[in-house]
Amino acid sequence: MPATSSLRRLGCAMALVLLAGCQPEPGTPLDQQLYIWQRQWRPAHEQALADSRASFSTLRVLALQAQPKAGWSRALVDLAQLKADGRPVVAVVRLDGQLPGLDLQLAQQQISAMLAHWQAAGVNPAGLEIDHDSATARLPGYTDFLLQLRKQLPHGLKLSITALPAWLGSPQLPALLQAVDSSVLQVHAVSDPRQGLFDPAKARQWAERWGRISEKPFYLALPAYGVALLPDTGGAPVVESETPLNLAGERRELLADPQQLAELGRQLRDEPPTHLAGLIWFRLPLPGDRRAWSLTTLGAVARGETLAGQWQVRYTQQGGLYDISLVNLGNLDQPLPARVALNNATCEAADGVNGYRLQQTPKQLVFNRQASVRVAAGGQRTLGWARCMEITQGAWNVYP
Structure with a gap:
């Protein structure tokens, strides 16, 4: 009887091992980060930050921007709230793609002043992200700008860039990616808006191609918002986001589909492209945002939960x-x-x-x-x- 019992236990153990071997392995965890893109923080940010803490590891915060006519301006960030939040922060500098050129000296001065202001308030960014929609033909100059800027940044501050799928065909791309520590491939609002806000199949293809070119970690910037299209007198669409435009005409609403993004997230976890480090969601919603997912839905998608309405x-x-x-x-x-x-x-x-x-x-x-x-x-x-x-x-x- 003891020998029979031992054989039975051994057989059960082997069956469990075989059964476990048939189970699908869980997908690779992907870091989940969040953009904060409001140019002026409000009291509502405090609760939104608290509610987002369990789902997102890092905050990428619009800090500074340069525009062709308006020049340089800082976002009015509540640094006390940001410090109290305690998560790693990446300061984002937006350089408009329509700027006639990139002034390295002025950019360095503005960035240094912004960083000093943040550090004086107790916020020490872990990284700096340059968001510049450079024309593909101007990537060599953009690469030189980044190389020179990096030399002047504080020691230990990681440098990343927002990147566009249109750059995939450029022979300059490998050198550009070598100039930074990581890149953020934006896969939403990168095509003619009349074709839609986001295409999950294209996003997946772009990510696969980016991973074959990049030798460094990269992230995907994904949408959690919507826009409206209005026709102007010339026939080209005008994009309306959270701020209403004083224009007449029928609005065509475009909204990123949470179910589509949830499925893409599952695919990326199960079969991640080479060097994909995580996902960054655009953007933190506040109460009253007309064209953004709720934080409940955004968090559920980021965590890979089954979505359901009731x-x-x-x-x-x-x-x-x-x-x-x-x-x-x-x-x-x-x-x-x-x-x-x-x-x-x-x-x-x-x-x-x-x-x-x-x-x-x-x-x-x-x-x-x-x-x-x-x-x-x-x-x-x-x-x-x-x-x-x-x-x-x-x-x-x-x-x-």
Whole structure:
């Protein structure tokens, strides 16, 4: 009996080993970082930073920019909040692609002054990122600029650049990438906006090609936002982001799809391109951002969680008057449902609000959506009111 028991245990152990060998290996963890791109920080940044801490390791913060007409300006960053956050910080310097040239001496002066200001406030950046949409033909000059700038940066400060897929065909690219410690390949808003904001298949292809050229770590900059396109008088589209433009015309909304980005993230974890170090999400959302994912959805995508939306009808009642709302209980921002129906209700009066129109029969109230509006994960929106004898929770039906 003891020998039989030993053989049985050995057989079970071998079976477990074989079974484990058949299981898919977990994907390679990818560092998750976050851009903060607001030019003026608000009190809401404090809570947004706190809510983002569990999902993102590093903050890449717009610090300084140079534009053709406006010249140099600093972003109004709340350095006390940034210091209190405690995560590694990369200061981002935006050099507009339309600048007639790059003035190394002036850039060095502006960057040094910005770094000194941050350090005096207790913020010591781990890195500096130069964001410059250089024309491909001007990459040799840009490479020289970076080489000279790097010599003048403080010892130990890592230098990175934002990079464009259009540079992939340039013979100058290997030398450019050797001039910096790492690169951030931007794969959103890099094509004609009429073709869309983001193409996951192209993003994957560009990342594979970049990994074959780069000998140093690189990151992918991914979108968590949307824009609107407006036609101008010349027929070319005008891009509207968070700041409304005083222009008439129909707006075509373009929004990065969280499900698409979640699938791309899974692919990159399972089969990462050579030298891919992580993903950087553009950008930290604040309450009231009209064209950005909620932080709940962004965090869920970054963590590789399954995305799902779930609607619940809630109402408050006072003296027979019901205020009716929809709550998004899932982790996915989603459009309001097309139809919400209340069955077997005897109601004296009712009406829809916030884009819902009421259709009433003797035993049913149907609220029909007139315009598509996204509700953030965890968000709530009133859809109407009703004066009824009684409403039970199970009488509601929600139709996507």
